[in-house]
Amino acid sequence: MACEDSLAELAALAKGLGVDVVGQVTQRLKEIDPRTFIGRGKVAELARMARERGATLAVFDDSLSPVQARNLERELQLRLIDRSQLILDIFAQRARSSEGKIQVEMAQLSYLQARLTRQWSHLSRLSASGGFGGYVGARGPGETQLEVDRRRARRRLALLAAKLRAVERSHTLQRQRRQQRSYPMVALVGYTNAGKSSLMNALTKAAVEVADRPFSTLDPTVRRLRLPSGLQVMLADTVGFIHRLPHLLIEAFKATLEEVRNASLLLHVADLSSALRGEQIEVVDRVLAEIGVGQIPRLLVKNKADLVDCAWLKDEANDGVVVSAVNGQGIDRLRSQISKFFADLQQEVTVTVPAARADLLAIAHRSGRVLSVEYQDGMVLMRALVTPSAAAALRRAAVEI
């Protein structure tokens, strides 16, 4: 993504947090200044601009080392954050469920911990090699404080991890997940603000919150969707992705992304009206690979067709489904495509299995649709429409009568 596009996106992210953007500065760097990242002249320019325009916060699009952040903060006389922190702040503000809140705090703590660790190794490296007097002098008390902070962060992280496990074990959540598992899962994924939640609403009558701002959705919503073929699937709305999404946020949201990992089909929602749609699609593909779901079949859903020129849409339809969540255009076609995906996949099996093998019934549920079940003398006669691998598993376990 080009620098100015990335910066424009950063400004939109900041605005989403209620920050008023009063100016932007870029620098083409041949070499990164280890002290302040940007060059000395730029620091002065930035300081002047900030003073003139009454800025109270500086947001850096690049990641800064703890030392660079500290130096810049001092020289600019401003609070300073980078893209990762900004995204973390947005997540913290948006988190609603206890699961979401715990996950965000874990990400924030991991971020802090990484910085504490880096700062620490930086200090010890400097002092080991003789270093500057200033750092060496600060080493004794600094060391203790850092150690204390790191230990605190570690303890709190362990506590949060335990809490998260407890929430995930909670009865309601487990019941929901169990119920979800008996249907194939379809997950809406995509760049933030592409219209995933709007599509969820258009497809299912869910009343998921939709907003023109990044990261409206943090917690997954799952609703049942009945397809034209009669097959019922679960449709999950999930957290959006973004260029340079902090890795530790992906880590922290692994639990939330479980719906994505369990999906049989991913609907990759892209915003046709964005000039950056190509870059955004690439970012999403990369993140999907990173979270280990690159191999799940994907259908590209090109949304916001109402905002673009009709003539141009013909070509777009060659690769993916063109829709508008707002005026409903293409939604029926999207439903049929999802139907077709599952229809192509499924085959009908009729098997007799021991009634004690509840796991087999679960497999059938998970991988498709159970058409009928009859219990007789400790046996179950089951007819199901399932994926090829499930069909094979059921046939292997079947008993001859």
Ligand SMILES: Nc1nc2c(ncn2[C@@H]2O[C@H](COP(=O)(O)OP(=O)(O)OP(=O)(O)O)[C@@H](O)[C@H]2O)c(=O)[nH]1
């Ligand atoms: N014109 C138009 N606007 C749309 C369409 N779909 C969504 N929007 C608007 O785009 C904005 C974002 O929509 P959401 O559904 O919240 O997007 P999302 O992908 O769920 O975003 P996050 O949850 O924040 O990642 C909202 O202002 C929607 O009203 C569409 O088909 N056409």
Ligand SMILES: [Mg+2]
């Ligand atoms: Mg959303």
